[in-house]
Amino acid sequence: MNNFSYNSPILVIEGIDVPHRLIYPLFALLLIIYLIILTTNIGVMLLIMMNRSLQQPMYLLFFSLSFNDVLGNTVLLPRLMLDLVSTDRSISYSWCVSQAFFSHTYGTSCHTVMVIMAFDRYVAICHPLRYTSIMSPAMVAKLTVSAWSSSMVLTSVPLGLAVRLTRCRSVILNAFCDNASLFKLSCEDVSINNICGLILSIGVFVLSMGSVAFTYFRILVSCVSRKNKELNRKALQTCATHLVLYMIMLWSGFLVIISHRLQAHVRYRIMAAILFLIVPANMNPIIYAMQTKELKTRIVQILHSKVTQLP
Template identity: 35%
Template sequence: MENGTYFYLMLFENIGYIKYTFFSLGIILYCTILCFNTFIILAICLERTLHQPMYILISCLSINSVFGTAAFFPRLLTDLLSDTHVVSREACLLQAFVIYSYASNENTILMLMAFDRYVAICKPLQYNSIMTPRILSVLIAISWIYPMLCIGIAGILNARLTMCGNKLWKVYCHNWEIVKLSCENTFINNVFGFFIVTTTIIMPLSCILYSYVKILIICSKSLPEFRRKAYQTCIPHIVILLNFSIALFCEVTLSRVTTLDLPLGLSIFISLQFLIVPPILNPLVYGLNFPEIRKKIICIIKASK
């Protein structure tokens, strides 16, 4: 095997029989994620009264969760039972593309959800003229295409690098870890990586923060009944946002800051939060907090019996 043609995922080496425990846990987590998110997608697709911007964006989150975890769990489960933990460079770059597209898409979808709530609460009379089906479709398309285009370009830049090593100390293919194995000047990769972080993480989070600050200001001046309804629809979004932001911050920090001296198991758990917790938490939060979604899910379950 030529150096740079294959990568070795070193964290799977010498884990002994505990790999069967991890495999069982992985199967349970993946099936749970697929099940929960499928129920959300079906409920919103099948119930015509849920064909509204807020619910459509919730279904986009679930679709994105299925998309992102499909690149992680099948490969993880295969590696856990395999004796050779080798992945081709092309497959590694593809996995990194999907996982980081998922993370970027999540941020842009959350930004659209914050914008939707901002228009609904701060400009209720203009809501139907602003959040039209056509405008919503364009916004959703941009929120998916732009991050994937950026991550794709980053992948092409990474593919052009000459590798001086092939050992990845991760359980999945990680863009920054691949770049660090290069023996070339990676200045362009680093600059473009910073550009991606700025446009797909920092800018969306700034827009989200602005939207919710404006919502809080409006709510503080409104009647109690209006304030209660506004909080009822915004709090689930804020919970999801905080959860994903913290998980993503932990992953980025662990990747970039090499001086952190944490136990290996804890480092792996923290780095995988953004791939495991949000896909499970999102459907739970929305399924439990929105009666319309909850009722339709119950109907689907009863009809399947």
């Protein structure tokens, strides 16, 4: 594709390069995955909203996680599917920047919300008698607001640096807009953008991994010092669920960042980005709902009532 004029208000997204025979099967697959993500995550959110017994710190954090998954996938997947079947892959620069902002906010919020959830498990397991006083509704609200506001600030800094650049290209070498794709549109020296984006990304990863590692170390020490095998089993089971999902999110996000910096083939960047979107978003509501007694009980009750109402 040829470049447009400098600072063109219209960009072109390269999209996913797949054989023509696979376009519609892939579109159908992505559509099914997206509908599953919406159904499961919105279902969990509605369940928590409509049941006062579920409006507790742990479930409110589930709500934030599900909301984040719906936000991230809604910003990216519908546009990705549209570009897959359309010959017109043009997008306005302003919408491209907005898509990049929300996609990066989603990615950063995945880390910040997961860190808060690890802290919640730490308090519940290591300080069970003080749990209600520490994880009060006010504290959960403050932590949630901090998670989202810090994600938006961390996203705004590199995007602000990218927007200031003069553009000499108009093709987004990716399946969607993100910070790296935006600053690569410029023919100026983008070293500051690259370094800033890398520092912020590494900072988020290090802070996230350090916080989760510290809380899990404290949980492990607490479990080893206790003699109650049943309580330890339940605690470790809950932590294992959180840790598996966290590691999937961590490594898929890590691959996206590395693929940009190492100039990996666009196909691998897209695969890593799609995995980062759909894998945690599909697994989060299913695994957390099945591992949480109250949520599982409510879901079983709803399904049972629906079955009994059938003629």
